[in-house]
Amino acid sequence: MSSYSITEPSKRQKWAAGSFVIFYAVVTLMPLLWIIATGFKSPSDAIAYPPKVVFQPTLEGYVNLFTTRTRATPEMLVQAGEPKTWYDRIVRQYDMVIAGPSRYGERFLNSVIIGFGSTFFAIVLGTAAAYAFSRFRVPLKDDLLFFILSTRMMPPIAVAIPIFLMFRQLGLNDTHAGMILLYTAINLSLSVWLIHGFINEIPIEYEEAALIDGYTRFQAFYKVVLPQATTGIASTAIFCLIFAWNEYALAALLTSGTAQTAPPFIPTIIGTGGQDWPAVAAGATIFLLPVMIFTILLRKHLLRGITFGAVRK
Amino acid sequence: MAQIKIKNLRKDFGTFNAVKSSTFTIEDGEFFMLLGPSGCGKTTTLRMMAGLELPTSGEIYIDGEEVGQKPASKRDIAFVFQLFALYPHMNVGKNISYPLLSQGMPKDQVKKRVAEVAEILGISDILKRPIGGLSGGDRQRVALGRAIVREPKAFFMDEPLGALDAEFREHMSEELRALHNRMGATTVYVTHDQLEAMQMGDKIVVMNHGSVEQFGKPQEIYDWPATMFVANFLGSPSMNFLRFEGMLGTNKSSIEMNGIDFKIPTALEGAKGKLAIGIRPEHIKFSDKAQYRGKVLATEYLGTTQIVTLTTPNGDVKVRTDATGKIKTGEKIGLNFDPRTVTIFNAENGKALLSNANQGVFNRG
Numbered sequence: 001m002s003s004y005s006i007t008e009p010s011k012r013q014k015w016a017a018g019s020f021v022i023f024y025a026v027v028t029l030m031p032l033l034w035i036i037a038t039g040f041k042s043p044s045d046a047i048a049y050p051p052k053v054v055f056q057p058t059l060e061g062y063v064n065l066f067t068t069r070t071r072a073t074p075e076m077l078v079q080a081g082e083p084k085t086w087y088d089r090i091v092r093q094y095d096m097v098i099a100g101p102s103r104y105g106e107r108f109l110n111s112v113i114i115g116f117g118s119t120f121f122a123i124v125l126g127t128a129a130a131y132a133f134s135r136f137r138v139p140l141k142d143d144l145l146f147f148i149l150s151t152r153m154m155p156p157i158a159v160a161i162p163i164f165l166m167f168r169q170l171g172l173n174d175t176h177a178g179m180i181l182l183y184t185a186i187n188l189s190l191s192v193w194l195i196h197g198f199i200n201e202i203p204i205e206y207e208e209a210a211l212i213d214g215y216t217r218f219q220a221f222y223k224v225v226l227p228q229a230t231t232g233i234a235s236t237a238i239f240c241l242i243f244a245w246n247e248y249a250l251a252a253l254l255t256s257g258t259a260q261t262a263p264p265f266i267p268t269i270i271g272t273g274g275q276d277w278p279a280v281a282a283g284a285t286i287f288l289l290p291v292m293i294f295t296i297l298l299r300k301h302l303l304r305g306i307t308f309g310a311v312r313k
Numbered sequence: 314m315a316q317i318k319i320k321n322l323r324k325d326f327g328t329f330n331a332v333k334s335s336t337f338t339i340e341d342g343e344f345f346m347l348l349g350p351s352g353c354g355k356t357t358t359l360r361m362m363a364g365l366e367l368p369t370s371g372e373i374y375i376d377g378e379e380v381g382q383k384p385a386s387k388r389d390i391a392f393v394f395q396l397f398a399l400y401p402h403m404n405v406g407k408n409i410s411y412p413l414l415s416q417g418m419p420k421d422q423v424k425k426r427v428a429e430v431a432e433i434l435g436i437s438d439i440l441k442r443p444i445g446g447l448s449g450g451d452r453q454r455v456a457l458g459r460a461i462v463r464e465p466k467a468f469f470m471d472e473p474l475g476a477l478d479a480e481f482r483e484h485m486s487e488e489l490r491a492l493h494n495r496m497g498a499t500t501v502y503v504t505h506d507q508l509e510a511m512q513m514g515d516k517i518v519v520m521n522h523g524s525v526e527q528f529g530k531p532q533e534i535y536d537w538p539a540t541m542f543v544a545n546f547l548g549s550p551s552m553n554f555l556r557f558e559g560m561l562g563t564n565k566s567s568i569e570m571n572g573i574d575f576k577i578p579t580a581l582e583g584a585k586g587k588l589a590i591g592i593r594p595e596h597i598k599f600s601d602k603a604q605y606r607g608k609v610l611a612t613e614y615l616g617t618t619q620i621v622t623l624t625t626p627n628g629d630v631k632v633r634t635d636a637t638g639k640i641k642t643g644e645k646i647g648l649n650f651d652p653r654t655v656t657i658f659n660a661e662n663g664k665a666l667l668s669n670a671n672q673g674v675f676n677r678g
């Protein structure tokens with residue numbers, strides 16, 4: 001006799017579901033994998049036709065990404081002697097010597113400072129505002145919330161020119177502070193709205209219990225509300241970081257040197273010394289890492305938060 | 314331990330008046346019930362006493378001190394919420410110790426105190442468990458533990474058994490009462506269940522539409538309701554009202570209804586117009602000699618007793634009698650009212666008229 005259960009799928013169903021997930025994963029991961037692979041190809045392999053799936057891996061792309069090189073005359077090469085390091089050796093194949101570090105490191109650091117900095121402020125300010133909206137009698141609350149949301153009703157790039165002029169006036173052009181301010185402002189509406197929703201879900205009795213137990217309102221917020229809102233705050237932080245990290249247009253317009261982030265910088269790698277696709281791919285690969293790590297770290301948090309909710313109800 | 318005094322307490326939410334000028338006193342060590350139908354302002358009253366809501370006007374005294382505007386954390390009281398509000402991110406032991414930590418009590422002392430409380434409530438073996446997997450009863454006990462651990466001046470409980478199923482409720486209510494007898498702390502308990510209120514309470518205040526209808530000992534309120542609302546809300550089935558147009562003179566000890574004279578406790582207050590005779594189902598006796606008669610509509614068998622519903626010229630009447638008597642539907646029976654238990658109401662405003670039987674119970678400010 002065969003039995004049928006709603007909870008346990010049949011072998012065939014499992015198989016179908018599994019293959020579908022794998023197929024979907026391959027489709028979405030393909031471009032990513034191709035970028036990562038290209039980063040380890042030599043320039044000629046990178047543009048080979050038909051495309052090479054199997055190739056001799058090399059760190060050339062990464063060396064080119066992080067250095068600037070100059071073509072050397074034979075005398076100079078003799079004078080420089082044998083290559084001393086593995087990256088010297090890679091560069092010598094093309095009769096070049098390393099002239100110094102490239103700007104990628106700085107640009108990447110700028111991205112980290114601006115991305116994480118603006119995420120931090122968007123989350124701190126957003127949580128504070130959301131808590132106030134959720135728990136206190138704020139005059140014109142609904143109108144204020146709508147106003148906050150309305151700042152997202154057109155693409156930020158639409159106001160790029162006014163922002164550019166304002167920034168020039170305020171001396172914020174090409175500064176870290178300016179870019180953090182800008183991304184925080186753009187992300188704030190999202191963070192206020194999302195976190196407001198999450199805090200509304202937390203019954204107010206928990207805080208009241210803490211207040212009666214002798215805690216101040218801030219302690220109640222910090223020790224009782226925050227731990228329960230981590231799920232929501234973590235996912236909001238991911239959204240904020242992804243936006244700030246990937247933002248291209250405003251960064252291209254408002255930064256050029258000191259505060260330039262990686263997105264507008266990466267395309268400029270192409271221009272220096274032919275079409276150096278492996279270096280571009282290497283830059284993109286490294287650029288992907290922080291968001292991936294951040295998401296994976298917080299994902300554990302997300303899962304824990306979700307199981308919490310499941311048990312509570 | 315403390316006496317709690319409420320004086321002209323009022324709460325408005327915008328233009329909505331949730332609590333109207335309440336006044337009552339809770340004596341030290343009393344188990345005090347706030348009883349009333351849904352939406353009558355019980356929770357609001359309790360929250361004002363606890364400091365979770367600011368009164369619009371009026372005073373609250375705890376232990377002789379006016380605390381109306383004091384924050385909850387400064388009132389030294391404990392609150393048990395309907396859904397317990399146990400901190401979901403802490404285990405059982407942490408939940409119970411949390412109120413002590415806010416007072417800066419040393420760690421080893423906290424541990425000892427939590428162990429004591431867990432012992433009292435019989436939850437010593439689940440101290441390390443997370444809140445998530447606990448049964449309703451255990452959650453209830455943990456919530457109580459969190460309340461008693463600090464030895465506050467008073468306990469406030471908002472329908473603490475509301476989230477439990479019927480069978481377990483009974484058990485927990487006994488446990489709660491036993492705990493109160495052991496600790497003797499002033500307890501204010503909100504419920505909309507009249508049976509629970511009468512079983513557990515030393516005293517009851519009955520509220521309706523934001524105002525206090527009556528307060529006193531359960532039996533006093535049950536026997537001598539001050540209003541038709543209280544008479545109707547307490548008891549199951551509730552008090553019978555025989556409505557008629559008539560008059561009652563001061564110092565009279567009988568009243569005429571449908572041309573029949575009924576003996577009643579001596580009236581200290583007269584009235585004329587729409588009146589009602591209030592009598593509990595168990596105080597009506599069947600008697601063939603009685604002049605006043607009703608026709609049996611239905612009987613409801615309850616084991617040792619039965620409830621007989623009759624129709625009379627003054628409305629339907631329910632009578633509680635022995636289950637042994639055989640009563641047929643459609644039968645006409647004479648009804649005798651026990652004169653010592655009758656309350657006459659002014660049906661116009663729903664207030665009981667003062668008599669020498671109920672004057673001792675009434676406290677009409």
Ligand SMILES: Nc1ncnc2c1ncn2[C@@H]1O[C@H](COP(=O)(O)OP(=O)(O)OP(=O)(O)O)[C@@H](O)[C@H]1O
Pocket residue numbers: 326329331349350351352353354355356357358505
């Ligand atoms: N914060 C608030 N804002 C506006 N109205 C409120 C607020 N809190 C309570 N009310 C209203 O005040 C009235 C009394 O509410 P309360 O919660 O005290 O009733 P209750 O007697 O506890 O009822 P229940 O048995 O349903 O818990 C209700 O009509 C309710 O809608």
Ligand SMILES: [Mg+2]
Pocket residue numbers: 355356357471
């Ligand atoms: Mg309530």
